[in-house]
Amino acid sequence: MAGRIRDEDIALVRERTSIADIISESVTLKSAGGGNLKGLCPFHDEKTPSFTVAPGRNVYFCHGCGAGGDAIKYLMDAEHLTFVESVERLADRAGIQLRYLEAGPAPVRQQHGQKQRLVAAHAAAVEFYTGQLGSAGARPAREFLAQRGFDKAAAERYGCGFAPDAWDLLTKHLRQQGFTAQELITAGLSREARSGSLIDRFRRRLLWPIRDLTGDVIGFGARKLFDDDDGPKYLNTPETPIYKKSHVLYGIDHAKREIAKQGRAVIVEGYTDVMACHLAGVPTAVATCGTAFGADHIGVLRRLLMDTDAVAGEIIFTFDGDAAGQKAALRAFEEDQRFVGRTFIAVSPDNMDPCELRLAKGDMAVRDLVARREPLVDFALRQVLDRFDLDTVDGRVEAMRRAAPLVAKIKDREKRPEYVRKLAGDLGMEIEPVQRAVLAAAAAPPKAGAAPDTRARPAPVEGEVDNPQLTVERESLKLALQVPVLAGPMFDALGAEVYRHPLHVAIRAAVTEVGGAAAAGTGGAVWIEAIRDACADLGAKALVGELAVEPLRIDGEPDPRYVSVTLARLEWGAVTARIRDLKSKVQRINPVANKDEYFALFGELLSLEQHARALREQAAGGL
Template sequence: MAGGRIRDEDIALVRERTSIADVISETVTLKSAGGGNLKGLCPFHDEKTPSFTVAPARNVFFCHGCGQGGDAIKFLMDAEHLTFIESVERLAGRAGIQLRYIETGAAPIRQQHGQKQRLVAAHAAAVEFYASQLGTAGARPAREFLAQRGFDRAAAERYDCGFAPEGWDHLTRHLRQKGFTAPELITAGLAREARSGSLIDRFRGRLLWPIRELTGDVIGFGARKLFDGDDGPKYLNTPETPIYKKSHVLYGVDQAKREIAKQGRAVIVEGYTDVMACHLAGVPTAVATCGTAFGADHIGVLRRLLMDTDAIAGEIIFTFDGDAAGQKAALRAFEEDQRFVGRTFIAVSPDNMDPCDLRLAKGDMAVRDLVARREPLVDFALRQVISRFDLDTVDGRVEAMRRAAPLVAKIKDREKRPEYVRKLAGDLGMEIEPVQRAVLAAAATPDKGAAGPTPSAARATPAAPAGDSPQAMVEREALKLAIQVPVLAGPMFDALGPEVYQHPVHLVVRQAVAEAGGAAAATGGVVWIEQIRDACPDLAAQALVGELAVEPLRLDGDADPRYVSITLARLEWGSVTARIANLKSKVQRVNPVANKDEYFALFGELLSLEQHARALREQAAGGL
């Protein structure tokens, strides 16, 4: 992925030149659904009846079952778990489009992009070299290490395990012969400069695991010490480089990403062999950090895979050792827990064994059972906090309550808090009231990340029409016209403001159309649809835009100006009749004798609205 922003006009060109049907057909079998649309089984959720719709004319897709939708860029992001830029770059390569990057600082982004490709290529060559060395006589300790932990040759090949020879510059000389420069090898973290000034290998005499990013590209290595003469750390990782950021990297994520997305679950383990053991034992969602603690950036990677949103909540399961360090890590994880929408759990082996040791001692089933026996992380955290205090004393119980109350107050699901208050009171042997007061006091201290209701949520709105009511249906049809055929809808659509929309989500989409520049200024197509979607402030509105983009219009044949006029007249008529009803109610409440001026003003406004309503009704009835 390049290090900067792609020019907007190039992104638009990629969207326009990409055939979404061709892209999706590589993953989904599509069949004609009538009206120019295609249908297939959704790749993002299990279903027996196809609800996944592709509209080739507008280059967008939408699933009526799970709500996923967007353009070809979004499809690759969801299906391949790529970033936005990675998706654009892949589609640009398919279409033969040369992307331009906005320059920042002294070096153009294009140069940075080219550098990444060289560093990735160097790592790919290094993987081949190290893998070829694993079968040599000098690599016997590496093979024995793997075998002693239950990994055969097939497992080593599946994870591209390799061996770095003990010599000073075996890899360096190999890569230099392939055309890589000394600065490139140093920048990649594959080699370093010795005191003598010569170039030497970073990894020597070690068992290696390639570390891949989501795309599958190797960006670094983890290396385990094998020989007593090695005075380095037990595990040595690639240093920070332009492509390797340890706070963002999760080992095994390239193999686990599809199952994480499919199951809505991620299992966090502590080491490379634990990932291998879990995968081979039937827990394919396991990943591990690489030489650093699990943190906020790792959470960002997992949230993307889990689709961790207010609407979709996955499971995150931590498998820490039961020792003091593992307990500390678990409590630190609970602090980070609030960054997830989903539910967090912990799985600790009764014998304090990690997944690799557990598989060796008790087999694959024991590893699967470990994950199955998970408990909510908040339960574990509360138990660990309480265990520090002597609950046989008053001081111990009160102090335990003070320390545990903030944990209960942090529970995201507020409906669960009263139950945990009762549980905490029972565990402490205290009455509920003081525990409840302590939790409420802790909750009253706002988090920095807390936010009030959004303006749209705080706004008082009238009762929305049912989704299948005549008013809601005509609002939906009007929005479809603006999204699908803005050239036809144009000024007529824009002339009707947000006040004619009664359904709250329809209103948000209508405002998004305005923020995207209005239908009159649009030419249609996937770029226009994505502009509207990007202008939507919430997931519900974004999903509706995707749905309306593929939903056929309610007429036989193609839309024309007459159909637009009729539809928008029906839309405005619904709004006007609602205003008439409100005005009639107000007129009836005014005393025509005591408040003559107000009465006649309201009455005159009522007559004018009724006349306008009759004209709209005649326009709306034209030919329908």
């Protein structure tokens, strides 16, 4: 069994990691005020950003689904890593040498997690394949690239390589570097032959490395070069623990920053199309890898585009003009309803793909192709109408029936009346029957089997909206979580008894368990995660994440006076509640029969009322 990473090293990783940098690699973040950032949650589908990142404390929280934590937790959830794998990934990034505790009687070297091993194997394979591209046997691969307008610099930029005419050259190379047979099979780089021996998956092919959002190579796309190769034209890495073709977009590592910057993504069909677009001045191009453009691809792009109700991203499909391309475009229109943004299609008049267009007419022609885009709904409607004879009554009616659901699906409701009028004009019909058909389609129930919205959302603290005491409890806990150095002894002086809500009590108890706010050091993700871990209640754990990113109820930075006022209000609420209880008891006691008890309670009441007046003066100023 491998050793455990030292706690102080984990703390160092948390301190030296910029969570904003980590999350920005896959989610577009924009200022949310108060030093916080906001974006679309990567863990559930949403149209309005509720995913908050607090760079100052190195934590995140989604107010929509309740996901939250530090950079380690983010990698665990976003990339399906184990805790150790996440720590190791961040440590490598920060240049931190991790130390491991001994496991058993002798030290055991900590092995990297599976994902890191598979990524490392792919990195070694890229180095091998790119080295082979210059070999004599790779001449057909170099000619293929040259014939499509890609020089040596372009090949190097995109990591193009060549799988040599050998059965196990890569396999032997990687085995010599310490990778096991099982690791190579799991990575999809090698496979078992009928004889039982291990051989390379790719042979005699031009290769493109496929990278994820972080830039790690997770698979390959391989193009057939020789006529006697009886395999498919394109052969991709099979599904592996790190390669899920429904989530992968080729070129996303090159295009992600421009997609976020321009608010636009161009969807093309192949590896050479991506290269051609990028080199022609369309840097936002990406392509699917051996599968149709689908919902998971949309999820990746929506987060980069910041595609929300308030901010509309732009998606441009560049399908071929042939029947297959038209079918793909109509399928894209169905998926388009998951986008809030505007969706377009660009089809070359000569039915050329971007790579062919660049070769034939130059870079400007590729840029013009994208510039001449038309709304996808217009294209989809035209494809439907073209299937019918509009010179006949039956043809017009059937075309209306088929086209009406497309108009009903248009997200921007204000555009629907205009498309109703356009459709009526295209059909040569009165507007009323077309309008009725669209309204009927819009009112139709969802298709059978449609999944209901079952997203989990954190439950609000009961009564908090209209309960000043619960509000100030929340504010005091935020101070302890976000600025423990400032809150320090003032916060620690008030115990869990001054809190009413059970979740607040649980969090306050957790602060005590980890040594109190005064012992928090610099705070940040290490401090917040310690409190979260100390909470036995799952609801309290979730609330810690929420409070860690929620802005304080003050303009500007908090100061000692703000802490003093907040905690005075907190204690004042508890004291006044105790005063009410004592007054009720005093009124119920017979001062003659229970003289000692009466005067004891009465004396405590006077003392508390005096203390309450002092707290009220201290709390003057308001939140």
